[in-house]
Amino acid sequence: MTTQLTPAVTPPARRTAARRLTTRVGRVRELGIVVALALVVIPTAIVNPRFIQPQSLRDLLLNASIVALLAVGQTLVVITRNVDLSVGSVLGLSAFLTAQHFADNPGTPLLLGIGFGIAVGLACGLLNGLLVALGNVPSLVVTLGTLYVFRGIDYALAQGKQVNAANLPDALLDLGSSRVLGVPILVLVAVVVIVVAAVYLRSYRSGRELYAIGSNPEAATLAGIPVAKRTLTTFAVSGLIAGLAGALWVARYGTVDAAAGTGLELQVVAAVVVGGVAIFGGSGTVTGAALGALLLGTITSCLVVLQIPAFWQQAIAGALLLSAITVDRLLALRLAKALRTSEGTSHA
Amino acid sequence: MRNLLRWETALVFLLIVVALTGQVSTDGSFLSGGNLFYLGLDIGEIALIALPLTLVIVAGEIDLSVASVLGLSSALIGWLWNAGWSLETILPTVIVAGAVCGAVNGLLVTRLGLPSLAVTIGTLALYRGLALVVLGDTAVADFPASYTSFGTTPVPGTDIPYPIVLAAVLAVLFGIALHASSFGRSVFAIGANEEGARFSGIRVKRVKLSLFVLAGAVAAIAGIVYTFRFSSARADNGVGLELAVVAAVLLGGVSIFGGRGSLFGVLAGVLLLGGLRNLLILQDTSTEVLTIVTGLLLLVSVLAPSVTRRVGSLRKAAQ
Numbered sequence: 001m002t003t004q005l006t007p008a009v010t011p012p013a014r015r016t017a018a019r020r021l022t023t024r025v026g027r028v029r030e031l032g033i034v035v036a037l038a039l040v041v042i043p044t045a046i047v048n049p050r051f052i053q054p055q056s057l058r059d060l061l062l063n064a065s066i067v068a069l070l071a072v073g074q075t076l077v078v079i080t081r082n083v084d085l086s087v088g089s090v091l092g093l094s095a096f097l098t099a100q101h102f103a104d105n106p107g108t109p110l111l112l113g114i115g116f117g118i119a120v121g122l123a124c125g126l127l128n129g130l131l132v133a134l135g136n137v138p139s140l141v142v143t144l145g146t147l148y149v150f151r152g153i154d155y156a157l158a159q160g161k162q163v164n165a166a167n168l169p170d171a172l173l174d175l176g177s178s179r180v181l182g183v184p185i186l187v188l189v190a191v192v193v194i195v196v197a198a199v200y201l202r203s204y205r206s207g208r209e210l211y212a213i214g215s216n217p218e219a220a221t222l223a224g225i226p227v228a229k230r231t232l233t234t235f236a237v238s239g240l241i242a243g244l245a246g247a248l249w250v251a252r253y254g255t256v257d258a259a260a261g262t263g264l265e266l267q268v269v270a271a272v273v274v275g276g277v278a279i280f281g282g283s284g285t286v287t288g289a290a291l292g293a294l295l296l297g298t299i300t301s302c303l304v305v306l307q308i309p310a311f312w313q314q315a316i317a318g319a320l321l322l323s324a325i326t327v328d329r330l331l332a333l334r335l336a337k338a339l340r341t342s343e344g345t346s347h348a
Numbered sequence: 349m350r351n352l353l354r355w356e357t358a359l360v361f362l363l364i365v366v367a368l369t370g371q372v373s374t375d376g377s378f379l380s381g382g383n384l385f386y387l388g389l390d391i392g393e394i395a396l397i398a399l400p401l402t403l404v405i406v407a408g409e410i411d412l413s414v415a416s417v418l419g420l421s422s423a424l425i426g427w428l429w430n431a432g433w434s435l436e437t438i439l440p441t442v443i444v445a446g447a448v449c450g451a452v453n454g455l456l457v458t459r460l461g462l463p464s465l466a467v468t469i470g471t472l473a474l475y476r477g478l479a480l481v482v483l484g485d486t487a488v489a490d491f492p493a494s495y496t497s498f499g500t501t502p503v504p505g506t507d508i509p510y511p512i513v514l515a516a517v518l519a520v521l522f523g524i525a526l527h528a529s530s531f532g533r534s535v536f537a538i539g540a541n542e543e544g545a546r547f548s549g550i551r552v553k554r555v556k557l558s559l560f561v562l563a564g565a566v567a568a569i570a571g572i573v574y575t576f577r578f579s580s581a582r583a584d585n586g587v588g589l590e591l592a593v594v595a596a597v598l599l600g601g602v603s604i605f606g607g608r609g610s611l612f613g614v615l616a617g618v619l620l621l622g623g624l625r626n627l628l629i630l631q632d633t634s635t636e637v638l639t640i641v642t643g644l645l646l647l648v649s650v651l652a653p654s655v656t657r658r659v660g661s662l663r664k665a666a667q
Binding site: 083131135136137138140141142144145146147148149150151152153154155156159258263266269270273279280309311312313314315316317318319321322325326329330 | 410456460461462463465466467469470471472473474475476477478480481484485583588591594595598604605634636637638639640641642643644646647650651654655658
């Protein structure tokens with residue numbers, strides 16, 4: 001045993017330098033988003049000081065919270081080298097069913113109704129996960145398919161109707177607008193989900209295994225990681241979070257029809273990618289992804305404040321995404337070069 | 349390969365089923381000339397874009413920005429028309445602009461080594477955004493009737509719409525390029541094993557770049573068709589069409605991992621989706637059913653090979 005231990009100890013010692021560099025670059029990534037946020041917010045605040053008043057800052061966070069929530073679920077999926085394109089449809093289905101449930105059963109306790117929305121999302125996520133993990137089918141295609149299926153079911157159930165705020169309980173609508181210590185409840189919910197997911201990914205064995213799966217699926221299988229089970233779990237969690245986001249969508253907007261959240265999946269993937277999560281898996285943090293969502297949302301608000309025509313928003317969001325992945329790539333290339341040199345010296 | 353052939357046979361079978369059901373349930377009007385004309389019009393743009401996208405996916409990449417290029421080319425047509433250009437100069441300009449959009453995708457993917465999924469999600473937003481910047485939320489509709497009739501009248505003496513003629517000509521060209529040329533073989537080789545392709549002397553980056561340029565140019569052509577068909581240049585023309593096109597290509601049996609697929613299967617996939625849609629509209633079925641059917645077909649198309657493989661291996665194990 002002891003003879004086997006010695007070689008196992010040395011490589012980590014050598015790897016620490018490399019790992020320190022990697023974490024530093026990782027931190028630089030999140031710092032980069034914060035800097036970008038500052039670059040967006042400060043000039044806007046100078047032009048229009050009202051932009052940094054508590055109320056508009058609250059709105060900023062509130063607007064980003066739903067996309068940030070979805071980005072957390074998406075991060076778990078993307079880290080394992082998969083993608084979940086169905087989140088917008090899952091959110092829409094959950095939002096409509098939750099709203100209808102509240103409207104049909106006026107006496108429903110608040111948490112039970114939200115739990116209903118979460119259950120809808122979980123069921124959708126489990127279906128995605130089962131198809132990907134057991135069917136051994138690429139997640140891009142599966143979730144593109146379920147994007148259509150879930151949205152179609154949503155439209156079929158809604159039959160052109162919409163649920164109005166007047167039919168929803170006040171407790172639910174209060175949830176969308178009330179605050180605790182000045183912070184909107186929706187933002188608090190998003191923060192709690194982000195923190196839980198961040199701790200899980202950072203400090204739990206199964207969380208670390210997600211990174212291993214994304215870096216090298218074959219190696220992960222050989223190392224005894226239950227790849228199918230973990231994949232299933234990430235999709236289930238992504239669906240669950242989308243279900244929660246759907247229920248919160250109802251609370252926030254009050255009026256829900258079958259089109260809620262259409263096209264949201266691209267915003268979410270954009271937020272995740274801007275947040276530094278590699279689309280081919282194996283790296284990234286939920287904090288980064290949530291910051292990415294906040295940055296994209298903030299830019300939209302800034303353009304409104306700066307009275308730049310809304311037409312520019314999408315082009316700027318696209319350009320930002322492209323520059324984010326380009327900078328990432330260039331950083332990664334430099335990192336790889338640095339690692340090679342540091343390894344070279346340690347060998348010599 | 350056998351699975352693939354089986355899937356294409358299944359597609360043709362499904363097509364026949366749809367056609368017969370349509371014919372019976374609509375008392376013969378489904379396969380009538382007039383209805384086929386509308387069916388053809390309806391699938392024109394999807395058929396056009398699906399051609400180069402098949403090559404892109406066979407090469408192991410993806411282009412989600414095609415519908416945005418369609419919208420940008422439509423917006424450019426309106427903007428340049430308002431600026432007093434003649435359509436004879438606008439149309440080539442727009443196609444070149446589409447090729448440039450494709451080249452930007454291709455350069456980001458090949459020169460920087462970025463994943464095409466991320467790049468084209470970015471350019472999906474960027475190109476649609478540029479379309480909005482160019483034309484805002486206005487619509488330009490005062491095109492001469494000689495051009496807009498291109499989208500509303502059939503080829504004289506037949507029931508074939510012009511966009512389908514265009515798509516058919518391009519389909520033959522793309523079919524030869526993919527299945528009967530060394531270029532096509534290198535596309536398959538890249539999709540099957542990029543490293544292997546590079547070591548066997550294929551200019552991987554150049555081939556991929558040319559595929560993205562083709563996708564951009566053809567998407568611009570689809571934008572022209574779309575604009576004249578509805579006689580309306582708008583920045584939001586074809587929003588969300590990328591998912592329909594990708595669905596049609598994958599339904600046609602092209603592997604999302606690259607290296608496998610055929611243009612014939614893709615055309616069958618496009619026809620199947622268009623035929624179903626048309627049939628449902630004829631029967632006054634709500635379009636949400638179509639959405640569900642599209643999704644289910646897509647799921648079946650990817651699950652079928654996987655299931656047959658599993659059954660096959662089980663059978664082998666039993667022997």
